[in-house]
Structure formats: C-alpha cells, structure tokens
Amino acid sequence: MPVPILKQGGVLIASIQAAVTDQDLVQLQDDLADKVGRFRSRGVVIDVSALDVMDSFATRTLRNLAEALKLRGAATVISGIQPDVAFAMVELGLTLDGILTALDLEEGFDMLTQTSREEDSGVG
C-alpha cells in the first residue's frame, strides 16, 4: 500500500504505516521528490510513529530520501521514532546523522514552519 502524502501549506506530510514494504518505501522516495517540485514545498515531515521496526533498509532509504530532498531545496524531518525502535537502531549501529528528527508529527511540523517563518522575516 503506497504511503499517503498530505500537503499542509508549504509542508508535505507522509505518514508511514506499520506494514510498509521495501517497495512502498522506494515508491515514497520518488513520490516525495516529485511532489516537492510540483508544490514547491520547503519542508517534508515523514512520520514513522506507526513503524515497529526500523531496520538497515528503512534507515538507509529514509536517509537517502532526506539527502535527495535537501538537494531539491526542501528540509526533511523524521518524526515519531518509538523508544523501543530507537534503542534497537542504536544496537544495530544505525544513525540518522545530519537529519532532523522530532518527537512527533506536530513538533516536526512546527520545526519546519518556524524555520520558514524565520527565513521570511529575515528577508523582510
């Protein structure tokens, strides 16, 4: 099942569901890279709070996605990594170095909208 992507102002929100397959994650990469251009989005929140496992494939895919979106001019926040999942990732040796993370979707959204507001006021 493809990951749904919502548009909220200048931010795109992707909520990953529990049973996301490798194929769905690869599809999400393409969809987000495309939509960031189409909607001229400055930020993307990827919420993973429903994920009970973040293995090396999921982590690598999200990391690549965040880096590709940065090259497309959008900031990415990964939100909602569950405590147990975070510990398992550390044990596995998985990190999200250089990638913004937030406790939950709301905080991730705030991070992106505050950043763009500061940029706007900086210009004015």
Place this chain on the structure above:
Amino acid sequence: MSDEARVAIQRDGDIIAARQKGRDLAAQAGFKGSDLTIIATAISEIARNIIVFAQQGEVSLRLIEKAGKRGVLIIAEDHGPGIPDIEQAMRDGFSTGKSLGLGLPGAKRLMDEFEIISEVGKGTVITMRKWTR
C-alpha cells in the same frame, strides 16, 4: 497459539510477515518491550538478506527452553548463491552495495547467539537465539 512458525520468504512483504510472527512468538516466550522490537529487527535483517541475495527461502521460528530459561530460535535458510567470505560479510560496514553493510553484524549484535553456515552454490543457513533475562 502454536509454539512454532514457518514463513516462506519470496517477496519483500514476507519480511513483514516474518517479523510479526517473530514478535508474536517472542511475546509468548515472555519477552517484553524493547526485546520484542530487537528480535523483530533481527528477523527483518536476515529475511531481507534472503530476498536480496537468494530471492527466496524460509524463516522458521520456535520457542525454546534451557535451564529454566525461555527463548526463541530463529533459522533463516536459503538455497541461494551462498556467502563466499563469511568473515567479510560479518564485518561492520561491508556491503555489496545493496545495504548499509550492517544487516548481518547488526543482527548478531541484537541476538544472544548467532551462527552462519554457508556454502557457495548451495545456500546459507543463519541460526540465532535470544533468551529471556
């Protein structure tokens, strides 16, 4: 619920089925919270290894007991190309380009016991166990 499960691994969706079965069985053994996630994550890594390198295989899961301790036994088996250099495959950061190179060494770190038997041209069997504390 049965104390044994087998999951055929043929598509990436089967990886999810395998780790969910593993989580259920581990809960039955008495594992809690983060241990359930750790076991599910290790299963995810070895099941993906099957898809990436052998295309198909099987993950079997079983409840085990030793000296009053309960645990889970997880066996991933395939008849794929085999691993030519296990020592290299078990090194952190070694990757054939399809992963971060943390899959197998990572799974080993997550579990209490971990062994690989692999023969080039014949296939690979990974056996791992985790015991309740």
